[in-house]
Amino acid sequence: MDVYVARQPIFDRRMNVYGYELLYRRSMNNFYEGADGSQATAETINNAFFVMHFDELTSGTRAFINFSEELLEMEIPCLLPKEIIVIEILENIKITEKIINLCRKFKSQGYMLALDDFVFSEEYIPLIEMADIIKVEFSVVNQLEQHRLINKYKDKVKFLAEKIETRAEYEIARKMGYDYFQGYFFSKPVIIKGKEIVxxxxxxxxxxxxxxxxxxxxxxxxxxxxxxxxxxxxxxxxxxxxxxxxxxxxxxxxxxxxxxxxxxxxxxxxxxxxxxxQTVENKELIRTSLVRGKLMEYLAFELDMKHRHLEFFMTGVFSSVDVLVNQDMEEIVKALPLTTEVAEALVGDRNKLREILDGVIDYEMFNWSETEGEESFLGITRERFMRAYLEALKWVMELDY
Structure with missing residues (x-):
């Protein structure tokens, strides 16, 4: 599956790249197509950190990432390395005592804070005292107000001019005392495409x-x-x-x-x-794997091996994992936290778990005669086996699968 992240560089006064703002994209269309800001940020972080090479994405600089009120309250920024991100506090966040305390906590843990699309009001004063960077939308905020803001707080915080679109705007912003610059004059957001491996x-x-x-x-x-x-x-x-x-x-x-x-x-x-x-194509196979796993767990109890019921369960659930993720089973089991016997059974080695798994698969294919006998399987009567199978089906249905 293709995933996307847009990045827009942020320059310092010497025109060196200070960092990149990471922006949500869900296609090669170079504009925001999301609806839920929290979900958009979560996907951006997932794509940047877990799918793409983050260091290459930011060229070893810092990543500026927008966080909604919801994500701040969940303390999601704390899950990311403080050395490489800047927490952007969105302009539509209501400044409450809770938000102020959260920002204070982030600062105490070593995170950098940026106030995004900033327009001065008294309620922001506690955040200004903590902020590392204030981002001002250059073409929107009155220039006189920008002068006053920079002159008042330039000794406490760095200022970033956003949406610089012409050389004239850049020259004016630089003379005003801005420390950082971002906008179409320097570079439009560049979309990076990656492929998420199932x-x-x-x-x-x-x-x-x-x-x-x-x-x-x-x-x-x-x-x-x-x-x-x-x-x-x-x-x-x-x-x-x-x-x-x-x-x-x-x-x-x-x-x-x-x-x-x-x-x-x-x-x-x-x-x-x-x-x-899950995909449309593998949905039924996933369901079969879950039924198979639960059935094998029930069989562990029938065979007086309840102390190993988790091994039985895992063997059944992951019996088709190689097909589901299109990888070699031997490579898969190396990465999974499985016992030796479960791993051996999954790659086809003969042991007790494999014997029972093969019997269950034969049953699924209506090859009951391939097991021990017509009326029993490893000493389990057909009636008891059928009861366990129906219980496994019921369990999967109860998952609302």
Missing amino acids: SLNINLIRIIKQLNQNEPDYQKITEIIERDLGLSYKLLRVANSVLLGSMHKVYSIKQALVRLGTIEIMKWIYLMMLKEI
């Missing part, structure tokens, strides 16, 4: 393993999610969904896990895993 999210798999423990370690789960920007954003969105019927906002991953509870977390994790690799 792959399994390892963090989701690690969370699944934790949730399948008798006593899940929620601290570990929290740490896994907090290290993954995409998961953090999605989990907080789910936890704050109106569907959960709560009037209280959730601002941390721990709070989100508590609100959702184990069953809902499991449901969310599986849906996220499916969504990330």
Whole structure:
């Protein structure tokens, strides 16, 4: 799948590139086509950090990234390296005590702050005291006001002139005392296209393993999610969904896990895993893999091997992963947190798990006679096997898949 990010350079007074503003694009059209600002920023960050080579995208400089009020409250900036980003506070954000405290927290952690499309008002004074850069839309704000602003705060903060479109504007802005410059006069945003490779999210798999423990370690789960920007954003969105019927906002991953509870977390994790690799063509195969995994888990209990039910489950779920992501199975299992026996079963080595997986696949293909006998499979009667199969189907349906 093709993904896009636009970058526009920001120059200092010596015409050296100080950084790049990263802008959301969903095609080669060089203009904003989004609707949800938070989602646009999340996709921009995902594409820049996880799909493309970030250092090449910014040429080793800083990335200026817009953050909505929602993303600030979720503390999403804290998931990114402070050494390479500048947090842009959008002009449409309502300046509240909460926003001021969040900005104070970001500053204390070493992040740079920029006030975007700035127009002075008294409510901004606390942010001006913390800001590293103030961005002013040069052609919009009255030049007298720009003079006053720069003269008053030039010793505390750097100023960036946005939307410089002519040499005359650049010369005027430079004489005013601006430190940085950005606009069409220097360069229009350049669209960078990358290709997102379909792959399994390892963090989701690690969370699944934790949730399948008798006593899940929620601290570990929290740490896994907090290290993954995409998961953090999605989990907080789910936890704050109106569907959960709560009037209280959730601002941390721990709070989100508590609100959702184990069953809902499991449901969310599986849906996220499916969504990330699902296409129209592979939807039914994903469903089959889930049924296969749950059936094998039930069979572990039937065979008095409940202590290995997670291994049975993982073997079934990932039995067709090579087809789903179009990669060699041997390469895939090297990257997955699987036990030796699960990995061996997936690549086709003969062991107990592989024997049971092959039997399940034979059953799916109506080759019951290929198993031990007409009436039993590894000592499990056809009736008990069918009951387990129906329970597996029911479980997948309950996932709202």
